[in-house]
Amino acid sequence: MPPVIDKDLCNYCGICYNICPQDVFIFDKKQKQVPAIAYPQECWYCGACVVDCPRGAVSLNLPLPLHIVPSPALYGPPGPEDSEALKRAADFSRSIERNSSKDGTGSGNNSGQAEDGL
Amino acid sequence: MKNVEIQEHSCDICVAGGGLAGCMAAIRAAELNDNVILVDKSNPERSGCAGTGLDHIWGYFPQVQEQEGMSLEQMVEDHVENVAQGLVNRRMLHYIAATSYDRILDLERFGARIRFDDSTLPGKLRLQYQMHACRNTLHFEGRDIKRILTRAVRKAGARILDRVMVTELLTENGEIAGAVGYGTRDGKIHRILAKAVIMTTGRVNRLYKPFPGLTFAIRMPPALTGDGKAAMFRAGVELINMEFLSVPGRWSSRNLIRGGGLPTGSYQPPGVGVNALGEVIRRRNHDVGSKTVYGTAKTFATGKSFQGELEAGRGPIYADMSWGSEEDQRYMLWAVENEGLGPGFLHIMERYALDFRKHKIELWPIEPEHSAAAAGGPMVDETCETTLPGLYAAGDEAGGIPGSVAPGAFTMGYLAAESAAKRAAGAGAAADGKGEEELVAFCNEILNRSGGDPWEDAQATIHNHMSDYNIHLRSETMARRGLECLEYLENTMRLTAANSHELTHCLEMRNLIECGKIILRSTIERRESRGKIFQRRDYPQQDDANWFCFLGQKLENGRLRFQKHKP
Numbered sequence: 001m002p003p004v005i006d007k008d009l010c011n012y013c014g015i016c017y018n019i020c021p022q023d024v025f026i027f028d029k030k031q032k033q034v035p036a037i038a039y040p041q042e043c044w045y046c047g048a049c050v051v052d053c054p055r056g057a058v059s060l061n062l063p064l065p066l067h068i069v070p071s072p073a074l075y076g077p078p079g080p081e082d083s084e085a086l087k088r089a090a091d092f093s094r095s096i097e098r099n100s101s102k103d104g105t106g107s108g109n110n111s112g113q114a115e116d117g118l
Numbered sequence: 119m120k121n122v123e124i125q126e127h128s129c130d131i132c133v134a135g136g137g138l139a140g141c142m143a144a145i146r147a148a149e150l151n152d153n154v155i156l157v158d159k160s161n162p163e164r165s166g167c168a169g170t171g172l173d174h175i176w177g178y179f180p181q182v183q184e185q186e187g188m189s190l191e192q193m194v195e196d197h198v199e200n201v202a203q204g205l206v207n208r209r210m211l212h213y214i215a216a217t218s219y220d221r222i223l224d225l226e227r228f229g230a231r232i233r234f235d236d237s238t239l240p241g242k243l244r245l246q247y248q249m250h251a252c253r254n255t256l257h258f259e260g261r262d263i264k265r266i267l268t269r270a271v272r273k274a275g276a277r278i279l280d281r282v283m284v285t286e287l288l289t290e291n292g293e294i295a296g297a298v299g300y301g302t303r304d305g306k307i308h309r310i311l312a313k314a315v316i317m318t319t320g321r322v323n324r325l326y327k328p329f330p331g332l333t334f335a336i337r338m339p340p341a342l343t344g345d346g347k348a349a350m351f352r353a354g355v356e357l358i359n360m361e362f363l364s365v366p367g368r369w370s371s372r373n374l375i376r377g378g379g380l381p382t383g384s385y386q387p388p389g390v391g392v393n394a395l396g397e398v399i400r401r402r403n404h405d406v407g408s409k410t411v412y413g414t415a416k417t418f419a420t421g422k423s424f425q426g427e428l429e430a431g432r433g434p435i436y437a438d439m440s441w442g443s444e445e446d447q448r449y450m451l452w453a454v455e456n457e458g459l460g461p462g463f464l465h466i467m468e469r470y471a472l473d474f475r476k477h478k479i480e481l482w483p484i485e486p487e488h489s490a491a492a493a494g495g496p497m498v499d500e501t502c503e504t505t506l507p508g509l510y511a512a513g514d515e516a517g518g519i520p521g522s523v524a525p526g527a528f529t530m531g532y533l534a535a536e537s538a539a540k541r542a543a544g545a546g547a548a549a550d551g552k553g554e555e556e557l558v559a560f561c562n563e564i565l566n567r568s569g570g571d572p573w574e575d576a577q578a579t580i581h582n583h584m585s586d587y588n589i590h591l592r593s594e595t596m597a598r599r600g601l602e603c604l605e606y607l608e609n610t611m612r613l614t615a616a617n618s619h620e621l622t623h624c625l626e627m628r629n630l631i632e633c634g635k636i637i638l639r640s641t642i643e644r645r646e647s648r649g650k651i652f653q654r655r656d657y658p659q660q661d662d663a664n665w666f667c668f669l670g671q672k673l674e675n676g677r678l679r680f681q682k683h684k685p
Binding site for chain 1: 160164169281334336341371396405443465472
């Protein structure tokens with residue numbers, strides 16, 4: 001069951017049912033009941049119900065094929081020798097300073113794919 | 119004998135699709151006309167590509183770009199050459215670039231936060247590099263952008279007809295007369311008479327086998343099944359670029375598909391792409407620097423590519439976001455929280471005890487997409503009008519402007535509304551058009567059928583045919599076989615539905631098959647290969663002399679017609 005509703009927290013407002021872009025819930029305003037998950041396999045895991053629930057009653061469970069298998073990260077918090085790079089990172093999108101490539105080989109901040117996100 | 123109930127509506131301007139383009143169109147249309155209906159397949163508050171957010175939007179910010187030595191014309195030229203490889207509706211692209219900032223100011227007026235005290239840039243903007251050779255992508259607080267827009271739609275006075283899937287158009291004497299939708303919850307056919315219709319139903323998703331193996335585990339919204347493009351084609355509208363396809367659609371987290379440009383985009387400044395040996399394949403933005411020349415150099419700043427690393431035996435690839443100060447980490451998490459699918463990602467990370475500081479995220483190339491790079495859809499003129507008088511298209515729905523994305527949605531939505539309002543003001547009463555007959559018959563057949571094929575079986579068959587015949591082994595003979603298979607499916611399937619939710623899926627199958635056939639027919643017609651978006655085994659060379667053009671396809675008196683258009 002991808003979206004799971006905590007029965008103790010749900011106040012039967014129906015917002016999750018109203019906004020779900022995949023229409024996975026069933027809900028009847030007249031009956032004071034927790035919305036049912038009628039189409040769990042149609043969940044997009046977008047999190048709209050999680051974000052919009054006024055009671056924080058909804059959470060998402062992943063089906064097994066969508067689990068992220070943990071893999072340890074390589075970096076972690078940087079050391080003092082990284083102070084210049086940290087300043088460049090912080091300033092990159094927010095400073096009037098012209099950012100320039102350290103070694104001049106910069107060829108693009110894009111991934112070579114014409115679309116990014118949307 | 120059951121008959122689907124038909125409900126009539128009437129308005130001056132009908133906007134079909136309540137995403138970014140549709141909401142902006144409805145707002146502007148309602149400012150100019152007091153009889154506007156916005157129709158959405160779900161609920162505009164959380165529907166479409168930006169349903170759970172949008173953290174970035176490109177534009178021309180004169181106060182910054184001029185200082186950095188980039189004129190509007192240069193930026194447009196950069197997009198033409200490096201994003202669109204020359205094949206683009208240049209006039210519309212120029213309009214998008216020139217007015218994107220105005221629409222961003224509209225978003226601010228509606229209540230979106232776009233200025234931040236930590237920025238020393240003019241206007242306190244946070245600007246990132248994205249696809250152009252200048253810092254022109256605004257990072258903003260867009261998690262609730264659809265709620266903000268929906269509120270503005272209501273305030274402007276447009277009526278919202280939600281949970282209605284527009285899937286047919288009404289015409290009369292060769293002009294638009296309205297749209298027809300199916301109520302995904304009420305199970306009714308909604309005939310919406312209108313003097314002008316604006317189509318903003320977006321891309322065609324769900325055509326190819328999804329990478330994680332689950333139908334709805336895809337990057338872009340699964341509710342977008344090319345309903346508008348299929349409806350327009352059936353109504354005789356000319357569609358272009360339908361043969362183009364991004365392979366792969368993206369690199370994304372395996373298998374929980376997310377957007378945001380992992381490890382770039384929303385995941386900066388900490389994100390890098392590494393191979394299995396821990397070697398950096400994609401550097402951090404600020405290490406790459408600002409002098410960007412989009413597309414002309416190697417794909418990645420290191421000269422290596424993710425695909426190349428996989429093929430060299432150094433896979434898998436990971437996105438590692440563990441670096442950076444606490445402030446850098448907070449900035450990244452802020453961006454992810456505001457990007458589409460990001461809030462869900464962060465929720466799941468927390469729930470499954472995953473942490474960007476401690477864990478890297480495996481990346482894979484996901485299934486192909488009819489993407490922003492492909493830009494397939496109706497050809498539009500400088501007013502956003504399609505080849506059917508009174509019918510307009512905006513955003514991802516429209517064809518011919520690769521990489522227009524969010525700014526394309528906002529600016530074209532606005533422009534289409536102005537054009538539609540002008541037309542509606544000059545028109546008499548709405549004509550009673552035709553066009554719903556086949557839809558009604560299709561619904562009634564399903565309603566009266568007991569037993570038959572579940573829509574899931576048709577979906578799996580479409581996935582198989584499109585993936586087998588139209589990705590890596592593309593050729594005339596393969597496309598012809600693909601067409602035979604889709605036509606066989608169309609003629610053989612006996613879909614069944616227990617309720618309106620399932621019948622909606624059956625109608626989606628009808629539209630996916632329609633779009634698949636259009637795609638395969640244009641694939642046969644374009645006898646060349648063209649960059650990353652169109653590779654044919656039987657015509658491996660690019661042929662600019664014959665094919666530097668938009669290939670149009672339309673139905674004319676029941677006959678197919680192909681036409682080449684110079685961009």
